[in-house]
Amino acid sequence: MMSRSSLALAMLAVAAVTGCTSLGVKPWQRDVLARQEMQLDSDPLDAAIDDHMYFSKEASSGGRSFAGGGCGCN
Amino acid sequence: MIRRSMRHLGLFVCLLWGFLVQADAGLDLNAFQGRVVYLDFWASWCGPCRQSFPWMEILKDTYGAQGLEIVAVNVDRDRADADKFLHQFHPTFDLRFDPQGDLAERYKVQGMPSSMLIDRHGVTRFIHVGFRPADVRLYEAQVRELLAEK
Numbered sequence: 001m002m003s004r005s006s007l008a009l010a011m012l013a014v015a016a017v018t019g020c021t022s023l024g025v026k027p028w029q030r031d032v033l034a035r036q037e038m039q040l041d042s043d044p045l046d047a048a049i050d051d052h053m054y055f056s057k058e059a060s061s062g063g064r065s066f067a068g069g070g071c072g073c074n
Numbered sequence: 075m076i077r078r079s080m081r082h083l084g085l086f087v088c089l090l091w092g093f094l095v096q097a098d099a100g101l102d103l104n105a106f107q108g109r110v111v112y113l114d115f116w117a118s119w120c121g122p123c124r125q126s127f128p129w130m131e132i133l134k135d136t137y138g139a140q141g142l143e144i145v146a147v148n149v150d151r152d153r154a155d156a157d158k159f160l161h162q163f164h165p166t167f168d169l170r171f172d173p174q175g176d177l178a179e180r181y182k183v184q185g186m187p188s189s190m191l192i193d194r195h196g197v198t199r200f201i202h203v204g205f206r207p208a209d210v211r212l213y214e215a216q217v218r219e220l221l222a223e224k
Binding site: 026027028029030031032034073074 | 115117119120121122123149150151175178179183184185186187188204205206
């Protein structure tokens, strides 16, 4: 049977996992998500130009996020 | 013996800490028993709210005497943002502030803005997600329907 300390550790690990139960942003928190600092790419124009270059050189595109989102109302 | 029970108590408190320290913005709908409540969740960053506020003012003027109560709950994290918005619109209806989002969580707000129509017995009858001026006629019809009920 498991030792007491490893059982306690296992229980703690299971309890810690519950921190992931509420993923994602709530609808009323969308203002924080829409902030400039929270965007996935720092410069959408740069990202678009990079994407064009990769498409031209590698004949493939995508694999990156797209800018957008807005405030999420309506 | 006491040490062991203290340890158990400590564990108990740790496990239930979340429940023990619940700080709810608290909206006691019992205070509005007998009145129809239009519960609206708004924010300063919400564009459609700029359209809904003047309309809610009209709603209050038109149906307030018949038993309609408007409660507008703000979900801004920063009170200053909300005050800026209020400075522009000067609403006369009931305002609540829910910066932690407890009330929004309790009413399971799906999008911004959201409004719930609660009848005279405290039962939520209509839920509106989003606000579009074209829907105003429908909302008013719903309000009239609930006001007509005893």
